[in-house]
Amino acid sequence: MAGWSKSQWQRFIRQAAGEARNVIFTEHALLRMRQRQISRDAANPTVVVVTAIDLDRS
Numbered sequence: 125m126a127g128w129s130k131s132q133w134q135r136f137i138r139q140a141a142g143e144a145r146n147v148i149f150t151e152h153a154l155l156r157m158r159q160r161q162i163s164r165d166a167a168n169p170t171v172v173v174v175t176a177i178d179l180d181r182s
Contacts, residue, residue: 149164
């Protein structure tokens with residue numbers, strides 16, 4: 125995994141996020157959802173926010 129390309133990371137993240145058990149909402153994400161009046165039920169499951177991973181690093 126350490127030497128993966130950006131596209132390999134994106135594919136991995138999208139595949140992992142396809143299962144609800146692999147997805148968490150951070151406090152920041154929940155705050156922004158409240159500000160935008162988006163409930164967890166209405167959240168688009170195809171939208172994934174990744175934090176603390178710099179996909180541009182190779």
